[in-house]
Amino acid sequence: MIRKMLVIAATAMVMVQGSAFAQETIKLGLINFDAGPFAVFAPFVKDGATLAVETLNAQGGALGRKYELVTQYHSGAPATAIAAATRLAEQQGVSFIAGLSSSSTSLALSPKLSAMNVLFLDSTAASDDLTGKNCQKNYFRVGLNDTTFINGVRALLKDSGTKSWDLFMGDYALGHDYAKRFTALVQENGGTVQKTLFVSPSVADVGSYISQLLVKPADGLMVLAPGTAGIVLAKQQQPFGLFAKYKSVFSVFSTNETIIAAQGDATAGMLTPQSYFWSMPGARNAAFVKAFEARFNRKPTFVDADTYLSFELLNQAILKAKSTDVAAVRTALAGLKAATIAGDVEMRAADHQLLRSLVITQATKVGDGKGDLTLKSVESMAKISPELNTECKM
Template identity: 35%
Template sequence: MKLAIVALSAAALSATAGLAGAQETVKIGALMIDSGPLAAFYQYSTAGLETAVAEINEAGGINGRPVEVVSMTYSGAPEAALQTATRLVKNDKVAAITGMIPTAVALAIAGRATALDTIIIDPLSAAGTRCNQNYFRVKASTAMLGASYKAFLAQHPMESWDIIAGDTTSGHDNADSFAKDVQELGGEVRKQLFTPVPNSDFGTYITQLNQEPAKGLLAIIYGADGVTFAKQQQQFGLLDKYEMVLGNNFAIPAVLPAMGEAAIGVIQNVSYIPQVEGDGARKFSDAFSKIAGHEPDDVAFDMYTSMIALAQAMNKAGTEDASEVSKALEGLVIDSPVGPLEMRAEDHQLTRPYIFAEVVAGAPDSGKAVDYEIRTIIPAKDYMPPPSAECQM
């Protein structure tokens, strides 16, 4: 199914109309998933793209032409992603591709970026090292996630941990990285459990965790599965038995309302929440809310940032030619709602701060059952790991 995403604000529509009168649009392809465990991210992802389109077009578009997102849904399988990406490039003539690109898809599609002669900018996948002249990653890598957790753990030492994770590449990579960091800091990992994806019954795993729980628990369970786990553990008071519960893409904003009070006490690592202070953060939150009818989350932020990065790079290059845009993206300092973010030239990885926020009961006048309170923000300079030696462009 194909869907052209159009900016909704009156100002954006007016700006787009003025630009479109002279020239055709610059098309950006978006790979989107609207079913399965990742469907929880679809609405936030779509609204994040729309927010970026509105801002870009209000500022004059890309090289004086309005930007249009050509969105196509696919199953989430690597083969389907490759077929859809090829159609977007060959048939729709998109200048670049972004969207919902989970790890398995990214591992398959990154190597095809040069052959497709297009830029692929990835706002969703974290696991794996993959380097291609035309592939760039906005989402924090697994190494970055691990390094940020290690920095947090150094500030909040805990002698023992349990880990529960989805049985995926990302789940294993994140669990292994966390376990290694715990051991290097003098702690131990007692249980490391991996659950099927998707999964509707976590009873067996909750029972195992309930047996002599460690001091801390790391939950690496995504989307709808995360909601299911949170609700089912609440019946047994599992999270209350730990002194600290950390979430890795677990109690994220996209699913927090569905988790409700079952997630209270979880400390979640996020790249963006509306509680971030600053004019840029407020502007982004307000613009997103006008389109979506609710506040943005980190998924929306990453999708928005991927589009802003593409627009800034194409305007810097003065063209949509993939080779020139790739050069422009390398070392580009992107204006983002959380401040300047640099696209590292050596491995095409966006450097960024990380926020650790605790899930708390919502304020009485907020209309929210639960919300976040920021516990700490770790700047990129304080945790960012060096580029992988495996990355050779």
């Protein structure tokens, strides 16, 4: 009798252990902002990640295991980003992270990744340095870098024929960098920059800057006002008809699907390069858009899509590696070529920059003070991809 009971107990233990093993998940970390001007993107990051995990699990997960999404919010400062990633790695057992990150937070976080034994697939930070002089072996950029955006603007500038320009730029490192780059593009095309205004993204009243632009405006206006700063500028310029005084209005990060509802029709006509738009061609993207609309009752934004793309690529790397070991997945991800919702892409092995197409969108009026975006063109990977930065040494 005692022997029989021991056998039953041992069998039960094996069954419990086997069940626990079968149910063990692959944890996917998501870092997200809950404060600051970029926090406007946080809900879209969350939705893109949520659908990615749900879709991958519906397809069977990977290696006989399902995925589990684990989220850490932080204030958007570099130190809090490091703390959030550390909590995911040390307290939650996460080896793979994606999510919302500015260039400053990514530059602070990327050197810490190896010690954490974590891979970070970054879909939002654009600084060239992240895949240039500050590249790291555990850092992969899924989004576009600054040079790619500038390559998109170069095509717009050439097609516009506009020669004189005013610049309204965010007063931080990225804004100053873009001002220099755009000025160089204008000069390459035989044009001139008349005014360059640098404005803090946190300024609530930009009336004095609008007044300066209204004095003898140039033929073209270039704007870099990210997140809520783009909403502030769009709404406050509207009573003065500032944008309408320019033949061409270009932007980077200043109007998109995440903020167009708040901007209304104030940005109508503005042309903007971005990484993704829901009406991009391809059966894979069409299926993604259909699933996204069914789940969230709206079209996906570029933020939703790029977050989804991060996990889509990670899943393909895990399947290729046949392992969740960080080193094995890193090797599989470097050089990975894949069909994705954004078309055919390649994760360049030498610097971990994803090579992909870029889209040009245009803001339009849709009546009753409402605005929307339309897809103007898709610029090919071959046309806009950045050259390899030889400063990257992994």
